[in-house]
Amino acid sequence: xxxxxxxxxxxxxxHPSRDGIQVTDPIQETQFSLLTPDEPGIDDCDPDEFYFxxxxxxxxxxxxxxxxxxxxxxxxxxEGNTVAEVSDQESVSVPPGRYNVELATTQVKLQFAxxxxxxxxxxxxxxxxALSETDRIHVGARSVHEQPAATVTTTEQPEDLMRALSxxxxxxxTTSCERSFPSLRGHPPLVELGDxxxxxxxxxxxxTGVGIEVPPIEEYIYPVVPLAYYTGARIEPGPSPRxxxxxxxxxxxxxxxxEAEVERVLKHVFLMDCVTRTEGYYEVDLHERAAVExxxxxxxxxxxxxPLSEQLRAYLDVPxxxxxxxxxxxxxxxxxxxxxxNVSALPFLANELAVVRCPHSQETRDEALQxxxxxxxxxxxxxxxxxxxSTRTQTRSESxxxxxxxxxxxxxxxxxxxxxxxxxxxxxxxxxxxxxxYYRRLEFEPTTDPQIQVAVVCNDQEMTDENVVSEIYGTRDxxxxxxxxxxxLTAMEMRELLRSEIDFLHYxxxxxxxxxxxxxxxxxxxxxxxxxxxxxLLNACDSYEQGRGLVDAGAMAGxxxxxxxxxxxxTSVGHTAAKLLNQGFSLAATVSIIKEYEQIxxxxxxVGDASASIVENQSGTPHRVVVDRPDxxxxxxxxxxxxxLSTPMGTVFxxxxxxxxxxxxxxxxxxxxxxxxxxxxSFIYKQDLPVEFDGALRWSSELNDI
Numbered sequence: 001x002x003x004x005x006x007x008x009x010x011x012x013x014x015h016p017s018r019d020g021i022q023v024t025d026p027i028q029e030t031q032f033s034l035l036t037p038d039e040p041g042i043d044d045c046d047p048d049e050f051y052f053x054x055x056x057x058x059x060x061x062x063x064x065x066x067x068x069x070x071x072x073x074x075x076x077x078x079e080g081n082t083v084a085e086v087s088d089q090e091s092v093s094v095p096p097g098r099y100n101v102e103l104a105t106t107q108v109k110l111q112f113a114x115x116x117x118x119x120x121x122x123x124x125x126x127x128x129x130a131l132s133e134t135d136r137i138h139v140g141a142r143s144v145h146e147q148p149a150a151t152v153t154t155t156e157q158p159e160d161l162m163r164a165l166s167x168x169x170x171x172x173x174t175t176s177c178e179r180s181f182p183s184l185r186g187h188p189p190l191v192e193l194g195d196x197x198x199x200x201x202x203x204x205x206x207x208t209g210v211g212i213e214v215p216p217i218e219e220y221i222y223p224v225v226p227l228a229y230y231t232g233a234r235i236e237p238g239p240s241p242r243x244x245x246x247x248x249x250x251x252x253x254x255x256x257x258x259e260a261e262v263e264r265v266l267k268h269v270f271l272m273d274c275v276t277r278t279e280g281y282y283e284v285d286l287h288e289r290a291a292v293e294x295x296x297x298x299x300x301x302x303x304x305x306x307p308l309s310e311q312l313r314a315y316l317d318v319p320x321x322x323x324x325x326x327x328x329x330x331x332x333x334x335x336x337x338x339x340x341x342n343v344s345a346l347p348f349l350a351n352e353l354a355v356v357r358c359p360h361s362q363e364t365r366d367e368a369l370q371x372x373x374x375x376x377x378x379x380x381x382x383x384x385x386x387x388x389x390s391t392r393t394q395t396r397s398e399s400x401x402x403x404x405x406x407x408x409x410x411x412x413x414x415x416x417x418x419x420x421x422x423x424x425x426x427x428x429x430x431x432x433x434x435x436x437x438y439y440r441r442l443e444f445e446p447t448t449d450p451q452i453q454v455a456v457v458c459n460d461q462e463m464t465d466e467n468v469v470s471e472i473y474g475t476r477d478x479x480x481x482x483x484x485x486x487x488x489l490t491a492m493e494m495r496e497l498l499r500s501e502i503d504f505l506h507y508x509x510x511x512x513x514x515x516x517x518x519x520x521x522x523x524x525x526x527x528x529x530x531x532x533x534x535x536x537l538l539n540a541c542d543s544y545e546q547g548r549g550l551v552d553a554g555a556m557a558g559x560x561x562x563x564x565x566x567x568x569x570x571t572s573v574g575h576t577a578a579k580l581l582n583q584g585f586s587l588a589a590t591v592s593i594i595k596e597y598e599q600i601x602x603x604x605x606x607v608g609d610a611s612a613s614i615v616e617n618q619s620g621t622p623h624r625v626v627v628d629r630p631d632x633x634x635x636x637x638x639x640x641x642x643x644x645l646s647t648p649m650g651t652v653f654x655x656x657x658x659x660x661x662x663x664x665x666x667x668x669x670x671x672x673x674x675x676x677x678x679x680x681x682s683f684i685y686k687q688d689l690p691v692e693f694d695g696a697l698r699w700s701s702e703l704n705d706i
Contacts, residue, residue, distance in 0.1 A: 010108050010141035012058035014042060021060060025108045025143045030616045030646065032106050034139075036062040045138050050113050051080060051100035054140030064130040065112075065137060069618055069686065070656045071127055072104040074282075075118060082283060086120050086127065087654050088661040093119040096133045104652070105620030109183065113138040125656075125686055146171075146187035147442060148347065150202050153194035156340035158216035160197040162235040165225050165343075168350050169232035170203045175308045178280055179230070180273040182648040188229055188347040193340060206232040209246055209309040213238025218338035219358045222346060223259050224252070227266045229350035231312065243316075245309035250316045263355045264320045267327045270353065272315040274650065274665055279304035284652065284663045287671060291326045329668020331643045332588075333414030335359050335430065337423030345422045348438040352611065353649050355416065408562075417642060417668065418588040420610055426544060428562055429602065431588055437608035440556050452615055453502045455533075457486045457494070459509035459517060466508045466539065466571040469578040473504070473614075488519040495523055498550070502533045504614045505558075506578065511540035525549030535587060535612050539574045541565050547607045557587050557608030569600045579699060583688060584617030586610065589642040593624065593690065597697040611645045618687045619656075621647040621666040625684060625700075626692040635680045637673045641666040657683045 015022045020035035021042060041061035047054040075084040075094060083099070084092040094117065101112040116134030120127060131137060149171065154164035171186035178184050189203055210233040214220035220241060228235050233243065241252035243265065254261035275289045279301050289300075296318050303314050332354040336342050349356055407425035421427035422435070454473040458464060473483055489497065494516060497505070510517040515524030516538075525531070526549035536558035538547050547560030559577065573594055580590040588610035595601035617623075621641045628636040643649050643666055653666040658679050664670035675683070684691060684700035691698050 009056045010143055012042065012056060012060075012139055012141060014040070020065070021058070021139070023108050023110065023139070023141050025141075030108055032108050032110065033068050034060075035066040035068065036060070037064055038062075047140060049138060050111055050140035051076060051078075052102065052109075052111055052140075053142060054111065055142045057138060057140045060137050060139055061135055062131075062137060063135050064128060066123075066126050066128045067103070069125050070122065071106060072654050073120070073127065073129075074102045074104070075120075076100045076102070080281065082281075084120070085284070086122065087284070087663070089122045089656075089658060091119070091121045093117070101129065104654070105647075109142040111140045113140065142183075146351075148187045148190045150200040151190040151192055152200070152203060153192055153196070153198040154343065155195065155197060156193065158218065158221060159237065161218070161221055161340070161343060162216065162237065163197060164191050164199070165221065165346060166228065166234045166236075167199055167203045167205050168225065168229035168347055169208070170205045171229070172206055172232055175206050175208050175232055176280070177273040177276040177304065177311060180270060180277055180650045182650045185230075185351075185650075188350050190347055191343055193343065205234070208232035209307070210234070210243065210312060211236050212241075212243050212252070214241045214252070215239070218340065219360070220258065222336050222338055222343075222358050223262050223356045225346045226350040226353050226356060227262055227269075229347075230266065230353060231269065232308065243312070245313055248313045259357050264324075265316070266353070266355065267330065268318075268320045268323065269312060269315055270649070271323060271327050272318070273311075276300050276304050276311065282652075285661065286652070287662055287664045288326050288328070292323055295322050295326070328649070328665040329640075330355055330416040331649050331667055332418045332420060333357065333416040334420045334422060334433070335411045335427070336421075339423065342422050342435070344435045345433065345438060348441070349422075354420075355414070357412075357414075359411065417592055418610060420588070426562065427605070429605075431591070431606035431610035432544075432548070432608075433610060434551060434608060437551055437557060440554070441609050441612075452504075453482045453484075454504045454506070454614070455484045455486065455497060455500075455502050456506045457489055457497070457508065459488060459494075459507070459519065461488075463508050463567065463571070466574040469506055469508075469574055472575070472578040473506070473582050490520045491518040491523040494518050495528070498525075498528065498531045498533055498553075500532060503535065504581065505533045505536040506574070507536065507538045507540065508574065509540055511538060511543040511546050516540075516546055525553060528553040531555045535614065537574070537577055537581075539565075539570050539577075544605070544607065551608040555608060557606055557610060557612040559587055559591060559604055560607055561603050562605055563603055565600055565603050569598065573598050573600065573604065576697065579688070580622075580690065581614050583622060583690070584613055584615050584644065585622045585642055586613040586644050589622060589644070592642075593697070597692075613644055613646075616646055617644070619653070621651060621653045623653070623655075623670075624690045624692070627680070633677070635675050635677070637675050637680060637683075639670045639673075640668060641670055643667050655683065656686055 011024045015033055019039050023032045043059045045057040045059040047057040072087040074082055077083050078098045084094055086092055096117040099114045103110045114137055117132035119130045152164045152167050154160045168188035171188045172179050173184045173186050210231050212224050212228050212233045213236050214224055216237040241258050242249045252261045275292045278286050278289050303311055332352050334349050334354045335357050338358040409425055410428045411421055411430050419430040420433045421430045422433045456469055514522040525546045531550050531554035534556050538560045541564045543560040544562050547558045577590050587606045591604050591606055624640045626638040630636055639655055641653055649667055651666045652663040654663045689700040691700050
């Protein structure tokens with residue numbers, strides 16, 4: 001792909017509507033603003049002058065900058081030593097000197113180089129950084145987007161697959177425990193099938209002294225790939241599965257089987273790395289560190305200084321059961337059919353540290369959709385017109401499963417936030433991932449348009465209740481949106497809309513065997529040759545095939561349905577999905593939450609790259625809050641994190657709650673707090689959060705009864 005490198009770098013420019021600057025990532029289409037006392041001057045500066053890597057730099061002439069909302073930060077001296085940290089509503093000052101200030105949880109990785117004195121003041125929901133003895137602040141920006149460095153070609157022979165997949169660790173930017181930070185891992189090289197093994201000279205796997213031995217069969221090779229990538233290990237043939245260093249080994253065929261043991265080792269090593277890294281650059285008060293220290297006898301300062309192989313040995317000497325309760329909820333479990341054609345998906349799954357399983361048999365059974373169909377029948381047996389599908393003559397019964405040719409089955413449940421499937425067939429209960437959609441993630445076209453473009457299409461007058469979602473998208477401070485609402489589009493108008501550069505399409509209406517129903521007929525997306533819409537929601541009956549058509553023609557991903565859906569319930573899903581997507585939840589996380597709270601949530605799945613999202617979350621990691629009230633004067637509050645492509649596994653999260661100054665791994669349930677009424681209100685009103693209260697999903701902006 002020929003993309004101008006300068007066009008892909010973050011842009012630092014004057015804010016379009018306020019005194020300040022706006023930092024944008026043209027790849028991820030993310031934005032972050034910094035306000036100044038008056039209009040600042042901006043000049044380019046060398047990105048190499050920053051302590052941490054930066055893609056772009058600018059010198060801003062001002063005496064102070066202010067964040068639009070609270071952001072934790074670290075101040076380091078010229079040698080990288082932490083001299084101050086702001087992670088709560090507090091203020092600090094440092095005398096004149098040379099400093100690097102790193103902001104946490106911003107949509108673009110930001111740091112400042114300052115030669116002078118610094119005074120940091122937390123003012124309610126913002127942070128102000130004032131300068132003394134200088135009127136210059138150098139701003140460095142780095143995109144969280146990663147591109148593979150090269151492509152490795154392999155044959156279908158297991159030995160070649162092993163050698164090719166052993167190169168994924170070449171993307172690691174360090175072999176220290178800091179590789180648990182996503183920005184220090186790097187995207188693995190791509191792997192494609194060919195007529196011979198070809199590893200480019202630019203690919204150099206790290207010398208970690210770690211190897212993983214498995215029988216030379218795809219069912220054994222594929223599940224160890226994320227572990228091999230993360231540990232920089234060689235994958236080699238052996239009679240029984242094991243991971244080994246120079247003078248130690250650990251079996252990978254535990255009592256629960258091979259795949260379960262590989263999963264445990266990946267989670268175990270990752271957790272221990274996240275704990276050990278607090279001895280390095282980020283000496284933060286990490287919740288998981290305190291929890292693990294209370295359970296094991298391990299000198300983390302000593303372990304921090306050891307090479308990777310010896311760190312693994314120390315970790316694995318600790319029984320996994322001793323720390324299992326501290327392991328963060330895993331983001332993704334992926335079932336990958338053990339076919340050579342699916343090998344190209346593995347670098348993307350390794351990049352997300354997915355748990356990979358190889359289903360041994362794909363038992364197709366009609367009952368995979370039967371329970372979903374029963375739900376529809378139980379609600380609308382005597383009221384079929386309430387189904388969100390056309391009332392025209394059908395070739396199947398009103399509540400029958402899809403007539404699509406896709407093989408329908410239900411994958412084994414997984415203990416993760418998201419579940420995906422790579423291979424032929426339609427997986428009920430999991431996202432349908434495709435290799436082409438993964439590649440489309442990389443085939444970005446940098447944009448100079450700072451707006452997020454959203455189109456809402458309602459092609460049925462009886463469904464206008466859902467059309468109000470056009471008022472939901474874009475209700476975010478500091479992010480610019482362009483919202484278009486359309487009604488009763490013709491097939492030609494719908495075709496042209498799908499060809500336009502739109503970040504998200506929310507479709508409300510009917511889908512039938514012929515395609516998406518339009519004002520003058522049908523548009524069958526399976527016959528389209530060009531779609532430029534990035535992501536979509538087809539909120540209509542049995543829309544999977546049309547959603548797959550959009551992805552095959554160019555879309556990155558979308559949410560679709562696998563059977564008939566009830567109109568009223570579908571409207572509720574549409575509202576919930578719009579709110580979640582507008583707050584930065586990925587498509588997969590959105591569907592995960594919909595399944596938990598919406599009556600027909602299990603009728604929905606993601607097709608394509610399920611990690612896609614429309615915008616970034618204000619706090620970095622999207623999160624959900626569960627509130628119980630055991631006492632009239634006190635609330636029990638739990639926070640659940642949902643990692644994304646811009647805040648993957650390994651990112652830290654710090655909830656902005658008065659009196660709490662602690663960091664957490666950003667996945668799953670982070671902690672539970674006893675909060676006063678004042679503390680709770682202050683926390684949940686800082687941004688519009690999904691809040692479970694009295695067993696129902698609500699939104700903090702609408703909660704007046706707490």
